[in-house]
Amino acid sequence: MTEISDTFRIPIIKLHDKLIVSIQMALSDRLVMQLKDDITTRIERVNITGLIIDVSGIDVMDSYISRALRDMGLIARLMGVRTVISGLDPMIAMTLVEMGLDLKGVSAALNLETAIELLDRKPAKTRGKGAAA
Amino acid sequence: MTTDTQRLQTELGDLKARLKRQGESLEFLQIISKTFVSLSLNDKSAICDTFNSMVSSFMDARKSATLLLSTDGDGYDVVSRQGVSDPKELSGSEANEVWRWVISERIARFVDGEDLRSRSPSLFEIFPDGFACVPIDIREQPVGLIVLADKVNGTEFSGEGLEFMSAAAGIVAVTLTNAESHAIQEGLIKSVEQQAKEAQRVAQEREQALEELDRKLEIIERQRFAIQELSTPVLQLWDNVLALPVIGVVDTRRSAEIMERLLAEITEKQVRFVILDITGVEVVDTRTADHFIKVIKAAELLGSTCILTGIRPAVAQTLIEIGVDLSSISTLRNMQEGLKECLRRMRDLNSNDVEEI
Amino acid sequence: MSDTRQQILEILGGHMSAILARSVLSLSISWSKVDPNRLRPGDDNRLLAELEKGCRLYVRDDTLRQTCMEQMQTLLTINGHTLPPPEEPPRLTRVPVLGESDIVDARGIGRLVCNKLGFSGAMQIKVATAISELARNIVQYADKGEITITTLNGNRRGIEVVARDEGPGIADISLVMSDRYNSRTGMGIGLKGTRNLMDEFDLKSTPGKGTEIRVRKYMD
Ligand SMILES: Nc1ncnc2c1ncn2[C@@H]1O[C@H](COP(=O)(O)OP(=O)(O)O)[C@@H](O)[C@H]1O
Ligand SMILES: [Mg+2]
Numbered sequence: 001m002t003e004i005s006d007t008f009r010i011p012i013i014k015l016h017d018k019l020i021v022s023i024q025m026a027l028s029d030r031l032v033m034q035l036k037d038d039i040t041t042r043i044e045r046v047n048i049t050g051l052i053i054d055v056s057g058i059d060v061m062d063s064y065i066s067r068a069l070r071d072m073g074l075i076a077r078l079m080g081v082r083t084v085i086s087g088l089d090p091m092i093a094m095t096l097v098e099m100g101l102d103l104k105g106v107s108a109a110l111n112l113e114t115a116i117e118l119l120d121r122k123p124a125k126t127r128g129k130g131a132a133a
Numbered sequence: 134m135t136t137d138t139q140r141l142q143t144e145l146g147d148l149k150a151r152l153k154r155q156g157e158s159l160e161f162l163q164i165i166s167k168t169f170v171s172l173s174l175n176d177k178s179a180i181c182d183t184f185n186s187m188v189s190s191f192m193d194a195r196k197s198a199t200l201l202l203s204t205d206g207d208g209y210d211v212v213s214r215q216g217v218s219d220p221k222e223l224s225g226s227e228a229n230e231v232w233r234w235v236i237s238e239r240i241a242r243f244v245d246g247e248d249l250r251s252r253s254p255s256l257f258e259i260f261p262d263g264f265a266c267v268p269i270d271i272r273e274q275p276v277g278l279i280v281l282a283d284k285v286n287g288t289e290f291s292g293e294g295l296e297f298m299s300a301a302a303g304i305v306a307v308t309l310t311n312a313e314s315h316a317i318q319e320g321l322i323k324s325v326e327q328q329a330k331e332a333q334r335v336a337q338e339r340e341q342a343l344e345e346l347d348r349k350l351e352i353i354e355r356q357r358f359a360i361q362e363l364s365t366p367v368l369q370l371w372d373n374v375l376a377l378p379v380i381g382v383v384d385t386r387r388s389a390e391i392m393e394r395l396l397a398e399i400t401e402k403q404v405r406f407v408i409l410d411i412t413g414v415e416v417v418d419t420r421t422a423d424h425f426i427k428v429i430k431a432a433e434l435l436g437s438t439c440i441l442t443g444i445r446p447a448v449a450q451t452l453i454e455i456g457v458d459l460s461s462i463s464t465l466r467n468m469q470e471g472l473k474e475c476l477r478r479m480r481d482l483n484s485n486d487v488e489e490i
Numbered sequence: 491m492s493d494t495r496q497q498i499l500e501i502l503g504g505h506m507s508a509i510l511a512r513s514v515l516s517l518s519i520s521w522s523k524v525d526p527n528r529l530r531p532g533d534d535n536r537l538l539a540e541l542e543k544g545c546r547l548y549v550r551d552d553t554l555r556q557t558c559m560e561q562m563q564t565l566l567t568i569n570g571h572t573l574p575p576p577e578e579p580p581r582l583t584r585v586p587v588l589g590e591s592d593i594v595d596a597r598g599i600g601r602l603v604c605n606k607l608g609f610s611g612a613m614q615i616k617v618a619t620a621i622s623e624l625a626r627n628i629v630q631y632a633d634k635g636e637i638t639i640t641t642l643n644g645n646r647r648g649i650e651v652v653a654r655d656e657g658p659g660i661a662d663i664s665l666v667m668s669d670r671y672n673s674r675t676g677m678g679i680g681l682k683g684t685r686n687l688m689d690e691f692d693l694k695s696t697p698g699k700g701t702e703i704r705v706r707k708y709m710d
Binding site: 007009011013014015016086088089090091093094096097098102103107108109110111114115117121 | 296297299300303304307308310392393396397399400403404405427430431432433434435436437482
């Protein structure tokens with residue numbers, strides 16, 4: 001017997017000097033935890049400078065998921081990697097704000113292209129520009 | 134001096150072209166992942182087929198093949214191919230020898246014609262100009278490979294092309310491993326959809342009697358919507374700049390509408406800057422201010438920067454008196470100043486690219 | 491005590507994987523709005539009809555599926571006459587929250603119900619997010635419990651979500667609802683956030699007995 005939850009993994013793609021994670025499904029807590037682990041191991045193993053988490057396919061973002069995303073960003077930062085979240089659904093953004101949540105520590109970008117631009121810019125220049133606080 | 138400038142300009146041009154190509158390949162990879170997730174392909178050959186045709190079209194390769202380790206583990210089966218007429222030529226013992234060799238390197242690489250001629254005359258006949266290939270690894274074990282050859286424009290497979298292929302191979306690998314879970318997921322989605330449809334049908338039957346009433350309500354609703362739209366126009370001021378002049382009283386309901394519309398437009402038009410102009414708002418209390426702050430925060434979560442303009446003197450005074458903190462938000466005199474600021478920041482964004490050189 | 495739910499699961503489990511059996515059953519329950527443990531006359535057929543749809547997807551072999559359906563029919567006929575009539579109103583969906591994977595189910599079902607009611611996309615997401623918070627609290631702090639989703643058809647159309655558990659309860663409600671509360675387990679913002687997202691929020695909790703949180707969102 002196969003349980004979805006035991007085999008499914010969110011793909012992490014390495015491209016050039018970045019890791020790209022594209023979340024295209026409803027996130028269970030297990031998937032979130034697995035992703036956090038997977039990202040951490042991948043950052044340790046490969047030489048990259050940026051992490052892009054594309055959340056355009058996520059169903060909802062509650063406090064657990066948003067904390068996990070924030071944590072991924074913080075962990076990545078400790079390992080010298082900057083994180084950009086891209087493609088957040090406008091209705092989810094509104095829900096986050098109404099709940100009083102934010103994604104401190106990670107930047108936001110409208111799409112993959114701007115996410116890459118953001119990461120390719122000099123870190124010092126990025127601060128306070130375009131990125132969500 | 135002029136030659137220096139010219140050289141810099143060519144370099145800049147090259148870099149921009151490469152950046153564009155990088156962006157394209159990323160978008161393409163995203164499309165591939167999305168395709169796989171949404172198609173929920175469960176069949177190895179269907180996965181390889183879709184993939185083979187997507188990658189070869191992106192790389193402009195006339196010939197391509199995807200091979201997977203055969204069940205006995207001895208050789209490779211051609212699961213999908215394009216532009217190669219006889220699959221037998223690709224899975225003979227001589228060919229298998231070559232596949233084993235290229236896979237053992239574990240990286241995407243290009244094998245040139247000469248090298249190939251000495252290893253396998255029969256493969257050389259199919260790929261006289263050599264081929265690019267990348268292994269498909271599942272849990273660090275190679276399970277197959279992708280072969281591309283004969284670019285339409287005659288160019289070579291570059292480092293970036295090979296890197297794209299590795300990333301793409303990563304997606305196939307994940308898709309193959311996930312195939313089984315996809316099957317289950319697909320089933321779940323289908324059953325939800327089917328039942329949703331069924332429920333809808335039942336509801337429709339019941340509501341036939343109320344149809345007339347509904348139609349009237351709909352007309353009223355549409356009119357209300359049109360009026361709403363008029364009272365909160367979202368203007369595209371510039372290529373990357375939206376402006377939202379808010380006029381009148383902003384209550385909870387209005388602000389929810391404003392927020393919903395603005396955010397939807399930001400995503401739809403993919404704009405980097407938004408000017409929220411409140412010249413037309415005469416009274417601001419804590420709640421209204423809170424609404425504005427929320428809109429601005431939500432826009433930033435999407436990756437767009439929001440500037441607040443047109444705060445009237447009386448409004449500014451009230452805001453300070455009631456202790457609303459707008460210090461985290463950029464505020465400017467009026468819409469013109471706001472637009473200037475957006476254009477300045479946009480220029481900054483672009484000039485940064487040049488500084489990177 | 492005869493647990494019909496469990497017995498159905500066992501029958502389904504003989505024909506498909508455990509997770510499929512669970513999802514077929516929970517979807518059948520939510521769409522037929524029948525609680526197998528509180529069967530009224532006529533309920534069995536409605537539930538069976540939904541179960542059959544699920545089985546058609548996962549039990550491809552006709553004879554096997556027929557056997558499976560017959561087993562369930564017999565079970566429901568026997569249990570149907572021995573159980574007392576339900577006291578719950580019919581427009582209600584129950585989602586048992588027994589583990590982490592039920593969180594995704596619960597919010598998905600909540601969203602479907604809102605969609606059926608004609609809630610806007612933004613409202614659907616808000617309700618789904620609130621359900622996700624409540625369901626997760628049940629799993630995290632009370633181990634197990636139940637979420638019920640009721641459609642409100644009175645003069646204000648909307649949806650009511652009740653999260654109930656018999657866990658340890660919340661000792662200091664005003665503390666966890668205060669702005670300065672910061673939990674070690676999460677962000678400490680699940681309940682406050684839920685209150686902000688919904689139109690009505692009511693929290694009752696008795697330490698040692700359990701917690702019941704009732705929230706409402708209206709369409710207008
Ligand atoms: N169902 C419950 N049973 C017992 N305690 C609970 C329950 N739900 C919430 N709590 C308590 O209330 C606190 C606040 O919950 P919440 O706002 O969701 O924040 P978080 O879950 O992030 O800590 C929790 O830390 C927990 O102590
Ligand atoms: Mg919580």
